[in-house]
Amino acid sequence: MKKKVLLLLILIIVLISCHGVLSNKQEKISSTPKYKKDFIIAQKSDVKTLDPQRSIDTVSNHVIDAMFEPLVKLDIDGNIQPALATSWERLDECTMLFHLREGVKFHNGDTLSPEDVKYSLEKAAVSPQTSYLLNMIKEVEIVDSNSVKIITSYPFGALLKHLASTAASIVNKKAATLAGEEFFKNPVGTGAFTFESWIAGDRITLNSFKDYWGEKPKVEKVIFRSIPEVSNRMIALETEEIDASFDIGIMDREALINHKDLSLIEVESSAQLYLSFDQTNPLFKDIRVRQAISYAIDNKTLAEAVFRGSASPANSPLPSAVAGHKDIDYYKQNIELAKKLLAEAEYPNGFPLKLWVNDESTRVDMCVIIQGQLKEIGIDVDIEVFEWGTFLTKTLEHNKPLYLFSWSGSTGDADGILYPMFHSSQRDVSANRSNYFSPKVDSLLDMARTSIDEEKRLSLYKEAQEEIQKDLPHYTLVYNKLNMGINKKVKGLTLSSTGDINLADISILEN
Structure with a gap:
């Protein structure tokens, strides 16, 4: 009898223990975090294109970068890391050898090949939208089934950073060739x-x-x-x-x-906001008008009143977060000097002026403040607001009024900012929408491009900033954070x- 009672007690204890273990497991299962399947992210406008070799705007690039990959990429600290290339080496001043990652699949099932790399980079090198980043590429030579040589027309110190840009994304040659101009409707990359x-x-x-x-x-x-x-x-x-x-x-x-x-x-970023003076507009051909407008503006007020800590007043055409930036004796608000310059330019009573801006509220707010500041020197500003896509198209027109524009270097290098914004070859196609042309600035930017001596490059970029500041094709307002x-x-x-x-x-x- 005692044995039966003892066995019964043991059985009860075992059952209770098992129940405890099961309850514990159930708790662990129920406490396992659940994750959403969809990630939804908002942007300020619709994209312009999904073709990496035709894109110049950040909104489009965000989407493109999810679908396409370049040979190399930048990490969070701006360092070069492998992407579709696993390793690379410089053979001479103008030649680099890249070893491709094996077994990479495109979204259509094709395997990545050197032909895709050659097609993509040579197309980007001549595309009106992306050539400013890659036009130094003379040829992509197929070495074997897993390697390519990139040959440049001249030594180019920032090549790896430019190859990490959206413009250098590798597309599927077959799909892009078949689709032609319609490739953006069904893009095929290797991305995640x-x-x-x-x-x-x-x-x-x-x-x-x-x-x-x-x-x-x-x-x-x-x-x-x-x-x-x-x-x-x-x-x-x-x-x-x-x-x-x-x-x-x-x-x-x-x-x-x-x-x-x-x-x-x-x-902190390489982004900047600026007022651009189109050199094809007769009004802006007189530097005294450009100077008067610049002296009338208090960019410190813009940074503080509009951005409240998320931007700083600019003091150079190259943002302070980019290597090679130089502090320049910049325009500080001087209403009397601005009026004097206008009078010398034969506008003693000012003039009416349109100011174009896209429909982002922060930028519109900036324009309202600028409108008030220019009123002090007799310039009566009429603000016109456009949807982003329309704005990008209109700012490629000639004889434009004053407009507020932005540029952010996609490479983290000075070349990716100063070259597209100020080199004469980039008029009508990239960020040089002011149609600025200076043989001296062209020469400085070309020399900086052709040097692989980093110290020399930075010195040339500092000199270029001084020349650009003298010519004043646009007035940089603020460096804004992302x-x-x-x-x-x-x-x-x-x-x-x-x-x-x-x-x-x-x-x-x-x-």
Whole structure:
């Protein structure tokens, strides 16, 4: 009898123990975090193109970079890392050998080949939109089934950084050749995400690429939403309609800093905002008019009143975050001198002037302040606001009025800023929309390009900044930081100084 009771007690203890273990396991299972399958991110406008060799705007590049890859890439600190090339070596001043990653698949199932690399880079080198970054490439020579030589027309010190740009992305030769001008409608790359759909003015949807050579993305879909109004982007963040947003507004930036559910990412950048004086407009051919407008503006007020800590007053055509920047004796507001210059230019009573800007609220706010400042010297400003795509097209026209524009170097190198903005070869095609031409500046920028001596390059860029400042083809207003607002459930997202994000590495907690 006692044995039976003892056995019964042992059985009860075992059952209780098992129940405890099962309960423990159930707790562990239920506490395992669940992750969202879709990542939704807002941008300030719709993209212009999905063809990497035709893109010059950041909004388009964000989407392109998710689908395409270059031979090398920049990490978060701006250092060169392998991408579609695993290693490389310089053979002489004008030749570099690249060894390609084996077994890489394109989204259409084709395997990456040297022919794809040759086609992509030689196309980018002559494209009107991207040649400013890669026109030094003379030829891409196929060495064998896994290697290519990139031969430049002259020594080029910043080649690796330029090869890390969106413009240098490798496309599928077969798909691009068949599609021709329509390639942007069905882009085929090797990136972590594949193209699904593009609803113009609303969204672009990408899917995780199951045959991606690298670490597989943690999300199944990435959806880029076009939300032009900055306040609507913030509302979408707060209501969890989106998970993240580029280009957070100034007031929203302050709200994000102490928000319980959202956070702010902000980095110094190579971005700048400036007023451009089109040299084909007779009004702006007189440097005294350009100087008068510049002396009438207080860019410190613009930085403080509009940006509230997310920008700094400019003092050179090259942002302070870029190597080679030189502090220059810059224009400081001087109303009396501005009036004197206008009188000397035979505009003693000022004149009416249109000011173009795209429909981003921060930039419109800047223009309103500029409007008031120019009023003090008799210039009556009429602000015209355009949708981003329309604005990009209109600013390529000749005989333009004053306009507010931005540029951000995609390479992190001075060449990627000063060359497209000020070299005469870039008129009508890139950032030189002021149609500026200076033989001396062209020569300085060309010499800097052809040197692989970094100290010499930086010295030449400093001299170029001084010459550009004297000529005043545009007036740099502020160097603005890049920012993003994100839900705190988003993990692993980083933003680089060139505006790149790491979509393949992010995850989003469901609860």
